[in-house]
Amino acid sequence: MAVTGLVFVAFVLLHMYGNLKALWGEESFNTYAEHLRTIGEPMLPYRGLLYVTEAVLVLSLVGHVYAAYTLWSRAGNARRTKYEAVKRASRTAWMRWGGTFLLLFLVWHLLQFSIVKFSVNSAKQGPDIQQNPYALLVASFQVPWNTLIYVLAMVALALHLSHGVFSASQTLGLTGTAAAYRRAKLVGHAVAAVVVIGFLLPPLAILFGIIK
Amino acid sequence: MNLTLKIWRQPGPRHRGSMQTYKVTDISEDMSFLEMLDILNEQLNAKGEEPIAFDSDCREGICGSCGLMISGKAHGPERTTTCQLHMRSFTDGEVITIEPWRANAFPVIKDLVVDRSAFDRIIQAGGYISVNTGSAPEANAAPVPKQHAERAFMAAECIGCGACVAACPNASAMLFMGAKVTHLSELPQGQPERDARVVSMVEQHDHEGFGGCTNVGACSQACPKGIPQDVISTLNKDLRTALRR
Amino acid sequence: MTDTINAGITHGLYTEGEPIADTKAPAGPIAQMWTTRRFEAALVNPANRRKLDVIIVGTGLAGGSAAATLGEAGYNVKSFCFQDSPRRAHSIAAQGGINAAKNYKEDGDSVYRLFYDTVKGGDYRSRETNVYRLAEVSANIIDQCVAQGVPFARDYGGLLDNRSFGGVQVSRTFYARGQTGQQLLIGAYQALERQVAAGTVTTYTRHEMLEIVVVDGRARGIIVRDLVTGEIETHLADAVVLASGGYGNVFFLSTNAMGSNVTASWRAHRKGAYMANPCFTQIHPTCIPVSGEHQSKLTLMSESLRNDGRIWVPKNREDCDKDPRDIPEEDRDYYLERIYPSYGNLVPRDIASRQAKNVCDEGRGVGPKVGDFRRGVYLDFADAIERLGKAAVSEKYGNLFDMYARITGEDPYTVPMRIYPAVHYVMGGLWVDYDLQSSIPGLFVAGEANYSDHGANRLGASALMQGLADGYFVLPNTIRDYLAKGPFEPLSADHPEVVAARRSVESRTERLLAINGERSVDSFHRELGQVMWEYCGMERSEEGLLKAIDLIRGLREEFWRNVRVLGAGDTLNQSLERAGRVADFLELGELMCIDALHRRESCGSHFRVESQTEDGEALRHDDEYAYVAAWESTGGDGFGELGTPVLHKEDLVYEAIQLKQRSYK
C-alpha cells in the first residue's frame, strides 16, 4: 500500500510539473509531451520509458486497490456489530470513499486524455483538437462542468495525499520519534497543498480565459 | 444533575442485545462515572431488575479493567479511563449512550463486559524477554541511556484496556502491540528476541481477527495513557527489518 | 492485665489452644539460614516435575512470579485469577516503589540494615528469620526485574536511580515513576505468559476460588466458579498456593481494588489454616479524602510525595475554612516536623496517620465537613516548587498531580493537596512457617495473603519486595521440598471430600440466590465498613470492639436473611460474586475485632487507647504480647456461624535484634 502509494505520489508530482508547462504556452507543453516519448532514445524505443512507467503505474494501481480492498474488508470483519452512537466521518472514510472516487475519476481522465482522447467541448471538435495535446487540454477545461469534476477530484486527491504521505511514512517505519512523526504529518500536508494548487492552476487558468 | 442513559443490554454471549433507556437523578459532579452506574445498579436492584454488568477493579486508572464507549468515544470525553472520568465532564439533562467495546476479537460476554483475552495471547506470542528466574545478571551491568529508558517506560505504560481497538475504525490492535514492541525494543535486554518477537506477535494479532492499521490515529487519541502513534512506526520498522533477515 | 485477657475469654469470644512450637527455620546463625534451607530442601528430578501439579490462586506479584518460576522449573502449573487477565491483579496499582538492599547510593545500606529497618518498622511483631531472608533476596529481585525489561527510573549515566521512603534514612527504593507496581507486575505477567506459551502454565482467568479441598490432612485442590458460565469446577493438584492478596476491603472504603477480597484465605481458614494477627491493618496517611457518600473507593497518593511535600494544618481552628494560601507561615502547624524533628514528614505510616487523625479530632482539619469534623490535612508543595522548580516537581510526581486534579477538580501545583488516612494494606493474613507453608500441609501462602514479614506495620515499598521475594525466590525453593514427597496418591473427583467441598460451594451459591430479601449486597458491605472503621480502625478500645462484635453479628444474621441477589447462577453475575465476598468479610470482621480486643497493647498500626505513653505514643507490652496470634476456626462450613476461635501463640524470639521501644523523634 505504502510503496504503491508513493509511486503515485512521485508520478503525480511529475505529472503536475508537466501540466504546469501549459502556463508557458502551446509549444512548451507539446514539446514536453513529445519529450516524454523520446527520453532515452536511441537506447530505448520510441515511447519506451513511457511504456515502462505506464506498466509500473498500472501494476501499482492494481496493487494499491487490491490492498485497499483487503484492508477495507478486514476492517468490516473485525467489527461486525457497529456502534449506535454515530461518529463523524473519519479519515478512513476520506481514504476509502475518496479513493474510490479517485478511481472513477481516473477512468474518466484516461478516457478523456489518453485512451479515447475525446473533447467535451461542443465548439471544439475534430482531429486537430484530438491530435494536439495542448488544444485538447484547452478545449476540455473551457467547459465548466468538466473543470468542476477535476476540482473535486483534486480536493479528494489532496485529502488522500495529506493522510497518505504521512501514513506511508508510518507504514515504512520512518516516524519512530516524536519529531519525525510531526515532520511526516507536515510533509503530507505540504505535498497535498502543492499538488492541488499545481494541478488546478492550468485548468482554472483556462476556464477563466487566461490561457486560450 | 439528571441524566438519560441509553445502555447496551445483552444477557449473554450468544444472546441478542439491544439499547435500553434509564434515568438517573441527583447525580453529583464529584462522582466518578462508574459510581454513577453503581447508583443506577442499586436502583435497578431495588426495583427487582438485574443490575448492569460492567468491568472495573482498581478504579484508579491503572488496571485496565474498565472501558466503555461513552457517546461514541472510548472512555468518554476526557483523556482518561472510564473509572477516572468524573461527572463534572457532563451537563445536566444530557443523554449519554453507553456501549461495550465493539470488535470481533473482543466478543461481548454480558451487557458491557467483553472478553479481551486476545491481548493475552498476543503477549504469549512474544511480548516478553526470555530470562529464567535466578539467571539474571547484576542490574547495573548494562546501563540504559536515559532517553531509551524513558521511551521504553512511556510505551510500557499501556494498561491493556483495549480503548485503542474500540476507537479504531479498523478495530486494529496495532497501538497496543506497538507499545509492547517499543517497550522491549528500546532496551538492551530486548535485543536478542527483537526480530522473532515482532513477527510472531503480528501473526497472532491478525489471527485473532483484529483489523489492519491504516494509521488513522484514533487509537492514540482515545488512549488513556497517551501512547503515541509513533510506536506503530517502530513496530513497522522492526517488522520490516525482521522480514528482510 | 491478665484479667482483661480473661475478659475476652469470659465473654466466650475465644479460647486458647496449644502454642506453636516450631516455625521450621533451620538452626544456625541467621545469615546462614536461607543457604542452609535451600541446601537441605529435597530436589525433584526434572523428569518428575511434569507429573506434579501445582495450583496457584492469584496472579499478582506473588502469584504471578511464583507461577512463572515454577513453570520454568517444569512443574505443571494452573494459575487462577478473578480478573479478565492476569495482568490486572491488584499489585498493578502500587505506585511508589520497591525496596532492595543494593546500596547503590553508598549511603550505608546493607542486608542487615534493611532487615533491621523492617523489624523496627513492624514494631517488633514480625518473625526475625523470615525478615532476614526477605532482605537477603531483595537485591536479586532488582536484577531479575531489570533483565525482564522493567523500565525503572535511571539517572543521566543510565544507571538505576533510588529514592527514600517513609520510615528509613537511606535511599533504597527503586521506582518507575508513580507506576512501580504496574511495571513490576507487567514483568511478572510477561514471564507468566511466556510459560503459557511454553505449555507449562495454564491460566484460568475470570475464575474465582470458593473452596479448598483437603484430603487426609493435605491441601489437594480447589473448587472454583467460572465467572462467565457460572459452572462450578473442581481442580486437583499436589500442592496449592494462595497468593490472593489482602482483605482491606473489609472496611468497604479502602485503596484496594474493588474486587480485592478475603474469600480464598477465609475458605482456607475455615478448613484449618490459621489466620494470624488479622487486626493488623495499615492505614495509609496520604490518600484523597472522602468527598461524599456515593464514594466507592479511596485513592492513594503515593507516599513518595512526603519526600518533598510538607504536611500541615492551621494552628487555629478559625483558619480551617480559609484559602490555605492566605494563611501566613506563623499560623501553620507543620505538626510532623514539630513532633518528630529527626524524621519529620517521613515518619512511618502508622504514626503519620494517627497524628493526622489527632489534629482533625482537635478540630483543626481542613476541607469539607464529614459528620462533625473536617477530615483532611494539607500536603503542600509550594516550598518544593520554589526550590526545585515546577518542571522538576512535575517530572517526579506529574502523574500523581494529574490524578489528584482529575478526582478533586483542584490544581495541586497552586493549591496545597488535601489528604487523609485510608485503609491500605493488611499485615495480618494466613499464618505460615519459614517455608511459607500454612498450618494445612500442602497449602502455601505468599504475598499480602500471608502475615509473614511486616509485623504490626509495614514500611513503604516493602510489599512489592515481599511479594516478589516470595514468588520468585522463596516459595519455588521451599515448595520443592514438599513436592519431592509427591506425586501424591491420585485423587478422583468422586472422592467424598472432593464431592463435599463442591457441594458446599453449590449450596452456598443456591442459598445466596434464594434469599431474595430487601437489601443490596453493597448496603451490607458499606455498613460493615463503617463499623470496622469506627471501632477497629485507627484507634481501638475494649468498649468499642465489644460493641463492634455485636453489631457485626447482627449484620451477619440479617445478611443471610435479607440480602437480595438477583440474576441466575449460570451466567456472569457480579452481584452474586460480591455477595459471596461480603459474606466472608462479615465473618472476618468479627475475628479482626476479637484479635484487636485480645491484644491489649498498642503496637505499630494497632493502637489501643488503653495502652499509650504520656505523650500519646503507642505503648507496647513485650512481656505479654511478643507473639503472633494465630487463630484457628471451629466454625465448620456453616452459613455465617463462626464457632469460637482458638488462639495459638507463636512466641517471637529476637536474637539478632534487640527489642526496643520504637522512636522516630
Ligand SMILES: Cc1cc2nc3c(=O)[nH]c(=O)nc-3n(C[C@H](O)[C@H](O)[C@H](O)COP(=O)(O)OP(=O)(O)OC[C@H]3O[C@@H](n4cnc5c(N)ncnc54)[C@H](O)[C@@H]3O)c2cc1C
Ligand atoms: C494503591 C496502592 C498502592 C500501593 N503502593 C505500594 C508501593 O508503592 N510499594 C509497595 O511495596 N507496596 C505497595 N502497595 C501494596 C502492594 O501493592 C500489595 O500489597 C501487593 O501488590 C499485593 O500483591 P499480591 O501478589 O499479594 O496480591 P494481589 O496483587 O492483590 O493479587 C491478588 C490476586 O489474587 C487473585 N484472587 C484473589 N482472590 C481470589 C479468588 N478467590 N479466586 C481466584 N483468584 C483470586 C486476584 O485475581 C489477583 O490476581 C500498594 C497497595 C495499594 C492498594
Ligand code: HEM
Ligand atoms: C485509484 C484509486 C485509489 C484508491 C481506491 C485508493 C485507495 C486508498 C486507500 C483505501 C488507502 C488506505 C490506506 C489508508 O487509509 O492509509 C490508500 C492509501 C494511500 N494512497 Fe491511495 N487510492 C487511490 C489512488 C491513489 C493515488 C492516485 C495516489 C497518489 C497520488 C494514492 C496515494 C496513496 C498513498 C501514498 C497512500 C498511503 C499508503 C499507506 O499508508 O501505506 N492513492 N489509498
Ligand code: SF4
Ligand atoms: S495502547 Fe492505550 S488504548 Fe491501547 S490498550 Fe494500551 S492503554 Fe489502552
Ligand code: FES
Ligand atoms: S478500573 Fe482499573 S483502570 Fe479503570
